[in-house]
Amino acid sequence: MKCFDTICPTNIEELKFALSGATEKTKILSGGTDLVISLRENKLKPDVLIDISKMTSFKKICTENGYVYIGAGVTFSDIEENSIILENAMCLAEAAMKVGSPQIRNRATLAGNLANASAAADGIPPLVSLNAVAVIMNHEGEYREANVSDLIIKPGKTKMSYKEIITALKFKQKTPEQKSAFVKMGSRKSVTISKLSASAVVEIDYDNKIIKDINIAMGSVGEKSFISQIATASIKGKRIDSSLNVIMQQSLRDTVEESIRGRSSMPYKREAARGIAEDLYYKLFNNICIQND
Amino acid sequence: MKITTTINNKIYELDLQNNLRLLDVLRDVIGLTGTKESCGEGECGACTVILNGKTANSCLVLASQIDGQEIITIEGLKENGEYDLLQTKFIENGAVQCGFCTPGMILSSKVLLMKNSNPSEDEIQRALEGNLCRCTGYAKIIAAVKSAATSN
């Protein structure tokens, strides 16, 4: 590991100062669970690390004006146990539980997961399905907001300048009609890199048992997480009965086939998508499903 | 860089190279070699320590991140001259073979029992999911954790 300088800002002013000196080589250190590996492998040779672990203001999860805010220093352990998240974004809580091991979840942050923009990141599909927005600050203290799905260009690359930092993630609080879930598949039951994942946010007309709207964000299918338009088109407006299970399976199968056609991993992922779809179906609709005769 | 950190209830003021990992600080600077390195990328848990009451892979924590923090390593589990119940139960249950994963296993179990005094088998397995053992097949490790929980 090459040597570098480390700056440890403790408040926004110090952070702005640190960012103003940042160069293309500067890296932000949050949980460190990915960064330290890259440093060890000499894949990254930063001049300066901005260690934000002392930014206490970044460690909060709160609600404000109908939005849930998750600070940049919030770890997956914080998320999986947090009542605001459990109430508002079950998909995110479930994804958090599926990230790495306890040791990783205790250190790794959601914002870091997004900033790294791995195709297999478990934290990203929930954010995409929630239409989440990243709150980004630059070295002058100016803020901008960017849709999570727009922010990622490709694995490891985002539309952020090196003088910017994600300070928080935000998404709308859940309405009573909404429900969400996350499903993932890897090589093992746990501590596994996702081979395929999906996060669904659904809006249900409970009286008529009809799906008003649905967002299914896919993970590990292609370079970045995306909302399956095929799924939305084929599921929206459908009644919640067991035929829905078949429709969901077919739509995710088609989504995978279409998105990564020609890749060697496609034939497997296409079939596995059925399993992911069925698991999502049971998580979302098991207690509200209309029994067909 | 200069940092102050508490390791096993002892305060250390250290002047460290920025690129040292907590693992290197413990093993090479302080001389606490109970924390082991096996994969160096957070997959095996041999380097697990307790950092502010939670487990962490010390191979993925940089020196700057331990400034002002509290760390407990396997050497710090002994209190008032007595071994932690988990340490005793690991011995009694035959949960130790080659022993290289043992410090990490015990510390992950410790944090589990601090949060949950009566964990189910599933909860124990999940708490240990980030600690690999190649010798035991985990059965006796899980039995040891259970037995530490019930005799507490």
Add this chain to the structure above:
Amino acid sequence: MENNKYIGKTYPIQDSLLKVAGMQKYVCDMSMPNMFHAKILFSKVAHANIISIDTSKAEKLEGVIKVFTHLNTSKKLFSSYMYFMGQNCPVDERIFTDKVRYVGDRVAGVVATSKEIAEKAVGLIDVEYEELPVMTNPRDAMDSDVQIHEKGNLISENEFNIGNADKIFSDSKIVYKDRVHMQRVHHAAMENHACIAEYKITGEFTVWSPCQSVFAVRNTIGEFFDMPYSDVRVIKTTMGGSFGGKQQVILELVAACLAKGVEGIVKLEYSRTESMLSTTVGSAIDYDIESSVSDDAKIEAMKINSIIDSGAYITNAIDLGLASGKKSFRVYRIPNLNYKNKSVYTNMPVSGGFRGWGCPQITTAIELHLEEVARKLKLDPVEFRINNVVRPDDIEPLTKITLGNARIKECLEKGAEEFGWKEKYKDNGKYGERYKKGVGLASAGHVNGYFGKVQDVSSMILKMNEDGSFILNTAVHDQGCGTIVSMKEIVSEVLDISMDKVKVLEADTERSPYDMGTFSSRVTYVCGRCALNVAKKVKDLILERAAIILNKRKSYMKIENEFVYVEGNKDIKISFRDIARISQVEHEFEIIAYETYANTSNPGAYGAHFAEVEVDTYTGMVKILDYLAVHDVGKALNRGMVEGQIQGGVQMGIGYALTEDIKIDKNGIPKTKNFKDYIVINAPDMPHVRTKILEFGGDDGPFEAKSIGEVAIVPVMAAIANAINNALSTNITSFPMTPEKIIAEINKK
């Protein structure tokens, strides 16, 4: 033998307190004054001539002591597999190579004052390569003009025949055929490879290493430098697991060479990636297997044709081809067998020792094949096996040695009953549309030592201290599975003395009597028997001394609880302590005995495993619902440790069956470099493993005990694979059985 005081009970490993306290010192924890650190530059290309190496930048770095390459180190070739003197071992390895033959080959070494500097210096070495075509497949390599070594890529061809398989096949109506692929696997001992070597200016070496044979290390270094073995001291350090990975002399000779080059102490530590790719791997072997079965469901003949991917160097590949074949006869009566093997060079990681030494591979091939034969003949797999297994006192046809009290039949019968085989087998494939259940089983037979192959000797010295405690001086190597405890138990049982008064020393070439090493499932069976014999000798000496002191005939004397009594009169007695003291002070006689035990038998170690799985036909994920492992261990010396060995073997086998694979692409570039991609089984994926230990005894081991550590993994892969195939009515024969392969097979149907 049921009145044992120590044998058969459960004990923790001898150093468990040190280990739970974090105080046990492995070689990575050891440090010495003026110790240097070494780092190796490994090849990043799979096959190339080295045109030039520029080490000047590395040499200029402050803290670098010396840089080593093929230009300034010996050209002498060696074999890392040599483990006894006079062994016929072709040599093809060099300390640093001038031609790289796989990604991970040693190109250069740096000795520096710190790990960091050594690592940095390695990054400053520039190597210019002339790249050569890469051979990644032994079938291609065999016929290719691209030569990895000078004499071509076919290393060896073995063939042996029992009976006349060809004739049977030409007469038989149906021949059953299968092709089984066993993949390249990593031992994944949690402790990486490391050692420390010291060279003194007087021309002496001391090496500290977690190895499986100090004498193998010593001989290899002694031969390489052409120096007296007495000047090479090798000390075995606490071992954080090996599973065969630390069996060969991989780091020690290199470290010794570096230490000599700097005339000092050098610590050489490998990272996980280096341990995975640049030491040895469990061999990838392909099998073509055919059989002919009679109308009464007896195996009439078999043909087994195997190809071992030896990787870039030979190491054990020639012997492995034969050893693997010989293991065909451990379980089944095969009256006619034609076995062929080829070992082939490729530009892949080097094949070497691995738990079971060829037995996991050939057993998996045979057990998958027999399962398929049973399915085609609509025979119950358990009954078909029982109909064909060896029986006590069967003679192994190739070596003409008895298999001893071979109780595989009983393992199968008792296992089937306890597992509920009949009921579960009926229900196969049922469950639902998405999830399918299936059951599978496999038998396993392994060895107990080397007898029938090479010499099999162990020597020990047991002495009584003046206070009545004992020291057993051995050259055993505890790998973390309780060897030391077993030896203590044996001595304590014979001498009726508390185990904490018996100290067992581990291997140190300078201080220990000779032992072959911790290989071939020989430690309990052979070394344990040596301990038993030497303890009996000391017992005799103690009785003799007591007889003199008490002025009674020796035959009247009896040992109990650290006293010698006169049989029938407990008033006439003397303590061990007094005997030892009087013996030394008054008789000027040391109570010490020496034993060289040469093993003269090699019975089978047997087990039968049963698995029930659930396969997700959408995702291909396999969940193990139930697992039963039955083993006849002759006699369990340390019951808890026997269970631990079985549970650990099953865990390793599940990974071998389902997830573990060192993947290398067509250019020879590894895709699997660490535990992120090399998936071993962690706690949540580990099923509850039921163990059933049978104790039929009847063979030569101490208290009739037999081996367990290796045989425990042997049947696992086949049991699981058979269960998967049973669930899906498929015949998948390529390992690991990943979700991708399972889904592809389902889609084919």
